[in-house]
Amino acid sequence: MKITASSEGEATILVVDDDIEIANSVAKILEKEGYMSLIAHDGIEALEIIAQKQVDLIILDIMMPRLDGLSATMKIREKRNIPIIILSAKTEDSDKVLGLSMGADDYVSKPYNSMELVARVKSQLRRYLYLGSSKRLQERTSQSGEMIRVGGLELDKNSKTIIVDGREENLTATEYKILKLLMENPGRVFPSEEIYERVWNEEAYSVENTVMVHIRRIREKIEINTKEPKYLKVVWGIGYKIENKFI
Structure with a gap:
C-alpha cells in the first residue's frame, strides 16, 4: 500500500491496478492536478483502504489478483456511493455495459489519454463533492x-x-x-x-x-x-x- 499526498483539503483518489507502472503513472497525473492519491494493487487492498481512509473517487482496473475490479465494485456499492471509474484494457461494448451494470459510474479504456482521464475525474468529482453527494460536504453546507x-x-x-x-x-x-x-x-x-x-x-x-x-x-x-x-x-x-x- 502506497500513500502519496499533494495539498490538504483536496479530493482523495484511490488508484487500483496490479500493474505498478500504470498505477504510479495515473497517481502522478492526478497529483499534478492537485489531488491526493492512494494506490492499491488488488481489490482486497482497495477495500481495506476505503475502510480506513476518506476516499472521494476510485479508478479501478478489472483484471487483478485476489479480488477483481468488478467484484470489488459490487462490494463497494453495498455500502458506499463513491464515484468509480473503471480503467481497463477490455474495450468491448459488452465489457463496458457489464462494468456499469456492476455499479461503476464511468469506463475508460486502456491505453488511456491522460487529458480525457483527468476530465472524467473532474466531472465525477463535481457531481460527488460539489453537488452534495459527499457526506463530508453535506455536513458543512x-x-x-x-x-x-x-x-x-x-x-x-x-x-x-x-x-x-x-x-x-x-x-x-x-x-x-x-x-x-x-x-x-x-x-x-x-x-x-x-x-x-x-x-x-x-x-x-x-x-x-x-x-x-x-x-x-x-x-x-x-x-x-x-x-x-x-x-x-x-x-x-x-x-x-x-x-x-x-x-
Missing part, C-alpha cells in the same frame, strides 16, 4: 431539505436519496442527477443524448448503452417490478420519462 414528489417517490435534495413508499434507497451521484432531472420534468421524454449531456456535462456520442445501464440501476431501486415499471418509463425510439399521472 446548508441545505434546503427540498423534496420532489411523484406518487410514492420522494427525492430528497438534502440527503441525495430517494424514498420509495416510505423506504429509503441510496443513489450514486450519477443516478441522483438522472432521477432528479426526470422527476423535475414529469411526463417529458428525454432522449439518451440529452440526459447524457445534462448529467455528464459532455457532448453525447454513442451514449445509449451508458444511459440505459444507469436507467436500469435506478429502476432496480424505485420499481417493485422492473419488467412492468410504474414510474420510470421507456418511450421506444425516443427516450425516457417519469410518469406524470401521479401529479
